[in-house]
Amino acid sequence: MSNAATPASAVTKQEPGGAVSFYGVWLLAAIALVVLPLVFSSGGSLTSFSLIGIAIIFALSYNILLGQTGLLSFGHAVQYGLGGFLAVHVMNAVASHNWPIPLPVIPLVGGLGGMAFALLVGWVMTKRAGTVFAMISLGIGELVASSSLILRSVFGGESGITTDRTALMPLFGWTFGPQIQVYYLIAFWVMVSAIAMYALTRTPLGRICNAVRDNPERVEFIGYDPHVVRYLAYMFAGFFAGIAGGLTAINFEIANSAYLGATQSGLVLFSAFIGGTAYFFGPILGAILVTYLQLGLTSVTSVWQLYFGVIFIGIVMFAPGGIAGILMKHRPLIRAGTLRSVIPSYLVAAIPTLALALGIILTIETVARFSGGDVINLLGIPFVATAPTTWAAAAVLLVGGFLVARITWRRVAEAWDRAATVARDRGYLA
Amino acid sequence: MAELIVISTLNGILYGMLLFLLSSGLTVIFSMMGVLNFAHASFYMLGAFFGYQLTRWIGFWPAFVLAPLLVGAVGMAVERYGLRNTHKHGHVAELLLTFGLAFAIEEIVSMIWGRSPVDYRVPAVLDFPAFTVFSTNYPAYKIFMLVVSVVIFIALLVTLKKTRVGLIVQAALTHPSMVGHLGHNVGRVFMLVFGVGSALAGLAGVIAGPSLVTQSDMAALLGPILFVVIVFGGLGSLPGAFIASLLIGLIQTFAVALNGSLASLFGPLDPSLGASPLTDIWNVTIAQVAPILPYLLLVLVLIFRPMGLLGTRES
């Protein structure tokens, strides 16, 4: 089966100073992680950053499967959750036996838990790729999630299993009680995991994963068993998912069966895909956006999950490369200096597209709040859900926005084609 | 015991036939279009909710006819405006689209009808006991469900064996690569197949709604079981899907009816052992295990017969 993401068509010309900018990016990321909580120091933003960090590791681990190896999993939360549970159990054991194991090591335990599970079931699961793998991953996910409710002694039933992260031995005076210390613990693991996962893409195995993604049949004729490749990829993905799960367990001091469930598996798929699976940094963008929306939207609307669904469907249909794909499409144009010719068409298209988006939001909120008769506050304008004027406004924005937007999108495509032709002539696009 | 067996067999066959109404459409769509329709169970849910709403507005019988048609129309629209545009991005993108749809449909349904079960009742004309087995009254409505699903089953069989579209579908099941040679109306055939598949799922929802629980999580609960059914039966095999549907229907129904556990069979474990996975397994009742049985079956099939019961293709 072919792949969801569009091929990267940009010609990657080796630039002088590539190494400098390469390490520069990682260094900047590290600095950003250190400085962020100093700039935004409220408790709320610390919690948000912690969750985003975990989501980044989780989404990157998911992309080892989807983006790198072409395996679409609907059950990635299994490894994440099991990592979390193992972390909690080990933390409790460490605390009760007073073992000299500090908290920062615990995520590694989670990782090994996720990897162990992948080791166990992975061989059977990865026998086939494509749709069959997708279905099986869903089935295994359901199996583990339902079993977790039966094995109460291990998974603690509905309520889950709690732990106390401060009960472990302090490290350099850090007890990891305050959220800021937990944040730095997470930030450390984000950095380590991201570097490790990036490095993995630059190894022989990582490249063969790409080959298996593109053409598993041909891989068999260059000496590789695609089954083994998928199995290894599955284990690595399980390992890093387990790290994310372990961090979640530390962050919330609890592991429960929701960690393993379909919702969690769906969210990580959303994150990776919305961010863009064809580039390493795509899932990072996706994790940031999805977590941010998740945290931000819950307080604004009761149907925030529907917005995820709508965004996801939109990305699948119109930009299967995700946000990263959209961004990277512009790179050859920037290099060729033709980006400026496209921007006016973007600006023109932005207005009706925004109207369309507002129309969708107003429609959804009108339906959602109809029975309650609540007021929708959109851009500072109050709309009453039961008022026909609101319905009319929604309809006008929706239909009018769509009709006009469609014309302007065609303009964008034309402007784009012209710019791309020039870029191609100048040798920046294949 | 005999009572339990008779009732559970009836219920199991009924549940199995409902599963087949869904898995048949899923199998045909998958074989012809290469699309695993994640939203198939969502169409079932839409059927139930449309049925509920239309029953309130215009009565059960008009709803019984209209709701599946509406769901079929939704399905055709999904094919025409969604899948057809996504096709160029490959099967993963198509699968993801239906995944997103399933997610969105669940949210839309709970947005409109709420997250708690709706009061979708058995129509008055069918609200009486059909017969009494030992001391249990078997409801007439379940007999009605059984009759409807058997009639649809026969109609499907006739369509497949006797009509042109049926022949195309059959050919596509055995030789998926051939579908491309159908000619210029391939798009219309796809849309039709998708529409009919969705309508069948909708019909299953309409008739199952009053008997089971009509709730916004019903698709999420049933969807994975459907995948188990078609993997278990063998991808692309309609007879396989039929056998797997009945089998899983019966197994789950019987399991739910049985209250035994290892503890009730062999006596309780020594309490001094304390809480452990062993005591969990020892004390769990078969009824509690029922939800995971399909997935255990899936694992077993994958290990021992990867192509499924009657499948010929490995993928």
Add this chain to the structure above:
Amino acid sequence: MTAAIQLNAVEKRFGNVGIIRDLNLSVARGERHAIIGPNGAGKSTTFNLISGHIKPTSGEIRLNGEVTSGLRPFEINRRGLSRSFQVTNVFARMTVWENVRCAVLWATGHRYAFWKNVDNLPEVKQRTAQILDDIHLSHRRDVPAGLLTYAEQRELEIGITIAGGASVIMLDEPTAGMSHAETERAVALIRRLTEGRTLVIVEHDMSVVFGLADRISVLVYGHIIASGTPEEIRGNPKVKEAYLGEEID
């Protein structure tokens, strides 16, 4: 000396249809062997059987004396056989450089390594560069393979096939769909790159066949009706009959 490839009484049936029947073929080491025959004769099936893509219903296939029938394609590949495909079969989203490099990795012993930097393997780098140079695609090294022209993709296909350094190379219609000039270039390329190796080639273009092959086997309805030097084949009445008056020179 054992033959590079030896097929003994190989049969392949799909259902009741026998595609290959009693196929016997021997390709000596270092030989350039062409398999020709009308459409539907089973040439591609024969390729698929030898390379492990499909398994024979009965009979035995040997590679350098070792029985390989029943082995998986990658196992056969590791024993020194590499094949190309009639329909271009490259890694579309990866660059030309990475396509060839992937095909070099197993043979250079890096296998499933996840602890080595793939950009830091001198012998891999050197060999990849050499092959890109050989197939004249060095200037396109950073272009995704899916964006190459058709002829370039065919050249890349050959590059991937030879990259692992296999001793037996099988090319399935390498010049199909090429222009005359492109074909000439491809033939020269094949001749140079398979120097000192065993080559099995399926080809429709008779000028390519007779220009390249040391020996030719004629496959008709899944059975070899004649095997010999180009001169022998040219004069063989059975071959003339099979081609029903088609010019074979």
